[in-house]
Amino acid sequence: xxxxxxxxxxxxxxxxxxxxxxxxxxxxxxxxxxxxxxxxxxxxxxxxxxxxxxxxxxxxxxxxxxxxxxxxxxxxxxxxxxxxxxxxxxxxxxxxxxxxxxxxxxxxxxxxxxxxxxxxxxxxxxxxxxxxxxxxxxxxxxxxxxxxxxxxxxxxxxxxxxxxxxxxxxxxxxxxxxxxxxxxxxxxxxxxxxxxxxxxxxxxxxxxxxxxxxxxxxxxxxxxxxxxxxxxxxxxxxxxxxxxxxxxxxxxxxxxxxxxxxxxxxxxxxxxxxxxxxxxx
Amino acid sequence: xxxxxxxxxxxxxxxxxxxxxxxxxxxxxxxxxxxxxxxxxxxxxxxxxxxxxxxxxxxxxxxxxxxxxxxxxxxxxxxxxxxxxxxxxxxxxxxxxxxxxxxxxxxxxxxxxxxxxxxxxxxxxxxxxxxxxxxxxxxxxxxxxxxxxxxxxxxxxxxxxxxxxxxxxxxxxxxxxxxxxxxxxxxxxxxxxxxxxxxxxxxxxxxxxxxxxxxxxxxxxxxxxxxxxxxxxxxxxxxxxxxxxxxxxxxxxxxxxxxxxxxxxxxxxxxxxxxxxxxxxxxxxxxxxxxxxxxxxxxxxxxxxxxxx
Numbered sequence: 049x050x051x052x053x054x055x056x057x058x059x060x061x062x063x064x065x066x067x068x069x070x071x072x073x074x075x076x077x078x079x080x081x082x083x084x085x086x087x088x089x090x091x092x093x094x095x096x097x098x099x100x101x102x103x104x105x106x107x108x109x110x111x112x113x114x115x116x117x118x119x120x121x122x123x124x125x126x127x128x129x130x131x132x133x134x135x136x137x138x139x140x141x142x143x144x145x146x147x148x149x150x151x152x153x154x155x156x157x158x159x160x161x162x163x164x165x166x167x168x169x170x171x172x173x174x175x176x177x178x179x180x181x182x183x184x185x186x187x188x189x190x191x192x193x194x195x196x197x198x199x200x201x202x203x204x205x206x207x208x209x210x211x212x213x214x215x216x217x218x219x220x221x222x223x224x225x226x227x228x229x230x231x232x233x234x235x236x237x238x239x240x241x242x243x244x245x246x247x248x249x250x251x252x253x254x255x256x257x258x259x260x261x262x263x264x265x266x267x268x269x270x271x272x273x274x275x276x277x278x279x280x281x282x283x284x285x286x287x288x289x290x291x292x293x294x295x296x297x298x299x300x301x302x303x304x305x306x307x308x309x310x311x312x313x314x315x316x317x318x319x320x321x322x323x324x325x326x327x328x329x
Numbered sequence: 330x331x332x333x334x335x336x337x338x339x340x341x342x343x344x345x346x347x348x349x350x351x352x353x354x355x356x357x358x359x360x361x362x363x364x365x366x367x368x369x370x371x372x373x374x375x376x377x378x379x380x381x382x383x384x385x386x387x388x389x390x391x392x393x394x395x396x397x398x399x400x401x402x403x404x405x406x407x408x409x410x411x412x413x414x415x416x417x418x419x420x421x422x423x424x425x426x427x428x429x430x431x432x433x434x435x436x437x438x439x440x441x442x443x444x445x446x447x448x449x450x451x452x453x454x455x456x457x458x459x460x461x462x463x464x465x466x467x468x469x470x471x472x473x474x475x476x477x478x479x480x481x482x483x484x485x486x487x488x489x490x491x492x493x494x495x496x497x498x499x500x501x502x503x504x505x506x507x508x509x510x511x512x513x514x515x516x517x518x519x520x521x522x523x524x525x526x527x528x529x530x531x532x533x534x535x536x537x538x539x540x541x542x543x544x545x546x547x548x549x550x551x552x553x554x555x556x557x558x559x560x561x562x563x564x565x566x567x568x569x570x571x572x573x574x575x576x577x578x579x580x581x582x583x584x585x586x587x588x589x590x591x592x593x594x595x596x597x598x599x600x601x602x603x604x605x606x607x608x609x610x611x612x613x614x615x616x617x618x619x620x621x622x623x624x625x626x627x628x629x630x631x632x633x634x635x636x637x638x
Binding site: 051052054056058095102103104105106148150277278279280281283284285286287288289290291292300301302307322323324325326327 | 354355356357360361362364365377384385386387388389390391392394396397398399401403406543551552581601602603604605606607608
């Protein structure tokens with residue numbers, strides 16, 4: 049049985065910087081020593097709205113990168129889309145603001161022990177955690193190719209420094225406003241074959257993760273997917289963020305994406321059963 | 330500096346060093362919160378209601394945040410009583426935690442089966458009989474909406490358990506007269522009542538223009554329901570001054586906990602607040618101690634029901 053991330057801690061973080069990048073905000077938080085335990089794929093849960101807020105739940109964000117410096121100590125970078133009331137509040141916090149955070153949470157991406165050909169696929173701001181992962185994979189001698197997709201160009205998150213950590217980057221937009229027209233899965237089969245891809249890492253909307261799983265399974269490629277399911281607590285106590293996952297014997301159980309994920313083996317997730325009743329399976 | 334206030338409390342014949350408890354369904358089986366504070370610092374972990382068989386629960390989405398609250402629609406997902414007693418209870422006891430086991434059944438008989446299994450487990454401080462989970466397909470299965478069915482469940486559990494372990498009946502506020510339901514379970518042998526379960530609610534998603542939750546309806550929790558809980562506690566205390574009450578419903582601060590204690594609760598459970606703040610139970614306990622001291626109370630028991638004087 050999975051357990052909560054043993055390094056998870058509640059700390060008061062300070063906003064070091066908050067910049068607009070396309071449709072998103074790049075927010076850097078100083079979190080102190082806990083940064084040493086943050087791995088690509090881990091997430092952070094942030095209290096939003098201030099003391100008199102009517103928002104009672106934390107908001108979960110993937111950690112995109114981490115660093116340690118003499119000036120700010122340990123910092124984490126988040127890419128936030130100001131969609132709802134909570135994320136808009138966070139995006140409005142200026143330098144020096146303090147926020148209550150719990151991190152690192154969740155299971156990180158698994159990294160191959162031997163150098164491998166890795167393909168990283170991100171949908172929208174789902175690309176955020178992939179750049180930190182790319183750095184890690186490169187340092188382990190992996191070849192790292194990346195495919196990003198979104199509905200339009202303003203929703204592609206691909207910073208300059210991030211591009212340097214990958215061997216190739218291909219972009220697809222549904223309206224063709226950036227890169228090629230189409231979706232991340234449009235040329236996935238041929239990319240897997242041409243590049244000899246051995247492992248796929250993905251992060252983005254559930255429909256995208258499902259589509260990637262189907263193609264990865266056809267090619268017998270390992271697929272680690274970082275799932276997105278709405279969470280109330282992020283620490284494993286509320287049971288709202290569950291997904292139907294089957295084990296080696298084919299037995300389906302409801303796994304918490306905050307504890308057993310967010311990174312899951314794509315082929316073990318029963319994508320067709322997400323949002324359906326699984327009682328009796 | 331902590332003020333000299335005796336925070337210990339009792340529920341039936343069970344003694345607890347602190348009046349702050351987890352709320353059933355809001356702490357799983359305690360393992361995750363133990364990452365943030367020692368579980369023995371609180372009165373007890375009230376575990377997530379467990380049924381006889383393993384259960385997947387309801388489809389997602391299971392959650393919707395609402396103003397000062399949230400709806401949940403979990404539907405009693407759990408490992409089943411056998412796995413729970415084999416794994417979770419021994420682990421909690423090994424942490425020095427006190428344990429109140431919450432049970433839920435679909436029939437009067439299932440509750441009795443669960444009680445039989447609990448009777449042969451040592452170390453349990455009390456049993457919460459959840460007869461009011463709102464997340465079931467059939468509203469008729471919410472036993473606590475009816476005095477007679479409530480009494481039948483409690484009577485069945487009481488007969489199996491005997492007099493050793495206190496039994497708390499968890500009630501719903503979604504009734505006309507909660508004091509009448511409390512009286513019927515007390516007459517059937519409940520040592521106390523847990524007030525209140527979540528309030529039945531719904532959110533419609535404006536994108537799909539359909540109910541947002543997979544289970545359509547859900548249970549509303551959080552500060553939004555706190556006045557409903559305080560009212561229910563006050564009414565039951567007024568009608569049955571000697572029946573112990575474990576109060577819950579939107580407690581997020583020491584002030585909120587004290588409010589329930591003054592209304593008549595001997596202990597207070599914290600649920601949704603732990604989702605937003607994993608150390609909420611500890612800060613609430615410290616705030617409560619200060620508030621009691623400021624008002625001249627030297628023990629928690631002096632404050633229980635103080636609003637009725």
